[in-house]
Amino acid sequence: MFLAATTAGDRVRANPGGQAFCPSCMADLIPKCGEIKVWHWAHRTDDCDPWSEPESQWHIDWKTRFGLQNCEVVMGPHRADVVARDGLVIELQHSHISPEEIAERQRFYRRMIWVVDAGEFREHVDLRLASIRTDPYRQQPTTYRSFRWRWPRPTHARFTSPLFWDFGDGTMLNVRKIHPETPCGGWGYLWTKPQFVRRFAVHVDELGDALEDGATA
Numbered sequence: 001m002f003l004a005a006t007t008a009g010d011r012v013r014a015n016p017g018g019q020a021f022c023p024s025c026m027a028d029l030i031p032k033c034g035e036i037k038v039w040h041w042a043h044r045t046d047d048c049d050p051w052s053e054p055e056s057q058w059h060i061d062w063k064t065r066f067g068l069q070n071c072e073v074v075m076g077p078h079r080a081d082v083v084a085r086d087g088l089v090i091e092l093q094h095s096h097i098s099p100e101e102i103a104e105r106q107r108f109y110r111r112m113i114w115v116v117d118a119g120e121f122r123e124h125v126d127l128r129l130a131s132i133r134t135d136p137y138r139q140q141p142t143t144y145r146s147f148r149w150r151w152p153r154p155t156h157a158r159f160t161s162p163l164f165w166d167f168g169d170g171t172m173l174n175v176r177k178i179h180p181e182t183p184c185g186g187w188g189y190l191w192t193k194p195q196f197v198r199r200f201a202v203h204v205d206e207l208g209d210a211l212e213d214g215a216t217a
C-alpha cells in the first residue's frame with residue numbers, strides 16, 4: 001500500500017517511524033522504508049485486500065498522476081488503484097494475474113479499465129501496419145497499429161474491460177483485439193501517457209506535473 005490513513009483524516013505516504021492505519025480494515029500499518037523496494041505500508045499479516053499487488057515504482061508513478069485523493073480508494077473489501085473521472089476505476093497491473101481474477105475484478109468494479117505494465121514484454125511486441133483512423137473511444141484521428149506478439153501471455157485475451165499496455169517509453173497501446181491463436185497478433189490505438197491522463201483524470205487543471213512529458217493530445 002502506498003497511502004495509509006491518519007486519525008486526522010489524511011492519507012499519508014510511508015515514512016520512517018510513521019504511524020498510520022489501513023483505510024479499509026483499520027489495522028495499524030508498518031512503514032517499510034528500506035533501500036531496495038519503494039517505500040510502502042505493510043499490514044502485520046496478509047494484506048486485507050487479496051487483490052493487492054506489491055507496490056512498485058511503476059504503480060506509484062501512475063497513481064501520483066491522478067492525485068493522491070483518487071488513489072487506493074476503498075470500495076467494499078477492495079481498494080481501487082485509481083478512481084478516475086466519472087467514477088471509472090483504473091487498475092494498474094504489473095504482475096501476472098489469472099483469468100479468474102481478471103473476471104472477478106471486472107465483475108466487481110464494472111466500469112473499469114486496465115493499465116498493464118508492458119515493459120517486460122515490449123520487445124516481443126512487433127508493431128506493424130500504421131495508419132490514422134478515427135478511434136471510436138477518443139472520437140478523434142489516432143494512430144492505429146496492428147501487431148504480432150511473440151511469446152504472448154494468453155491471459156491478455158481474457159480482458160474484456162478496456163486494456164492499455166504501458167510500454168514504459170511514454171507510449172501506450174489501447175489493445176482492442178488480440179487473436180490468441182498462433183501466430184498471436186492483434187491491433188489497437190496508440191496513446192501517449194499525457195493523453196491518457198488528460199482523458200481520465202478528475203481534475204486536469206491540477207495536473208501540471210503529470211502532463212510534463214510534453215506530448216500533445
Ligand SMILES: [Zn+2]
Binds near residue numbers: 023027048
Ligand atoms: Zn487493511
